[in-house]
Amino acid sequence: MHNTALPDMSPDNGKQPLAFPAARMEMLAPFGLPDFQPGDDLAGAFIQVLSAQNMHLHEGDILVIAHKVVSKCEGAVADIEQVEPSEAALKLAAEVNKDPRKVEIILRESKQILRAVKRPGQPEGILIAEHRLGFICANAAVDQSNADNENQLIFLPQDPDASARSLCQALEAHFNCRLGVIISDTFGRPWRLGQTNVAVGIANVPALVTMYGDTDAWGRELKVTAPAFADELAGASGLLMSKAGKCPLIIFRGLCWQSDAHASAADLLRPSKEDLFK
Structure with a gap:
């Protein structure tokens, strides 16, 4: 087991960002998870499969989990x-x-x-x-x-953020390291074809990384830049999480990020007063 050190990359304004650039990232897709039923222990199943495949979670790993398995285990069907x-x-x-x-x-x-x-x-x-x-x-x-x-019929968990926190706590306790958890679902996008995964539940992982007041590579001040960090990870998970692949868990390793105990998927919702298409 190793630790992922967080580099000192604070911008000139002294604000500590919630995520840092990384030169390399790994995506791991553990296979062999069972078909889940209401009442099943999802965290326990993850631990069992990871251990059987000699895979250990490391400090700073972020897990993206398809909501379908969370919903099934919690009886949201x-x-x-x-x-x-x-x-x-x-x-x-x-x-x-x-x-x-x-x-x-x-x-x-x-x-x-x-x-x-x-x-x-x-x-x-x-x-x-x-x-x-x-x-x-x-x-x-x-x-x-x-x-x-x-x-x-399958629908979202009653409280996906709470589900993410519960899973994160159980996995952190077992693997003795800091983790992040994102629960994802597949959404369409306004004015764009196709679907992509988005975050519907979050634990520890920053939903948004606001960069207001930072500067770009040419020194220009950023005024509206706020990468949707959790959505970016959820979207990337779809590259390995196929509909027919029975692989509802993707592990991201090598990213540098600060934990946010108050993070919620609701942080990604645009206020209705900003709806320009009403």
Whole structure:
């Protein structure tokens, strides 16, 4: 086991940044994790698989974990056959040609539905929702990919930040080192095609690295630069975390960062007052 030293790279203004440039980074993808069920010990399974493969977590490692395994272990799933749709769900489902039972779960997970859109030539329309945690996403993150069977719906954990903290604490205690944990989900992006992983739960890892007042390589002051550190890691995890690969855990090693005990995925949400497209 080794320590990752944090270099003294404080900017001229004396502010200690939460993340530093690194010349090299490793991404590790442990395989062999089981299919998880409600009540399973996720941290224990990670420890068992890592130990079996003679992989040890090191000081400063950051783990990105697909939310599906967290949700399954915590029971954030529903059997669509057991869902009774409300009148609101029946009406909205008819508008977008979706299963009203799935729409019922979407409504339960949402603060509000922002858009209900039919898509010409497609069997189903799309619902853009404000999730109860504030995320703006399709179907309030209710999904059936990587479900155990065709009737299972999977949604976000009740409190992904708390889930990340619990996993981080258990793994830190076992491996006796400082770690960071990010729980990820796959979102689309406004005005861009395709999907990428984003952070929906965070422990220790800085969500944003604000660089206001720093300077660029030419000495110009940075006024709005704030890299979304947690989202960048979540997005990069998708390079090794394939949908069919059954590899819900990616380990990042070699990055230099300062722990942020108060970090939350909510730190990445843009305030509604800054919405320029209302």
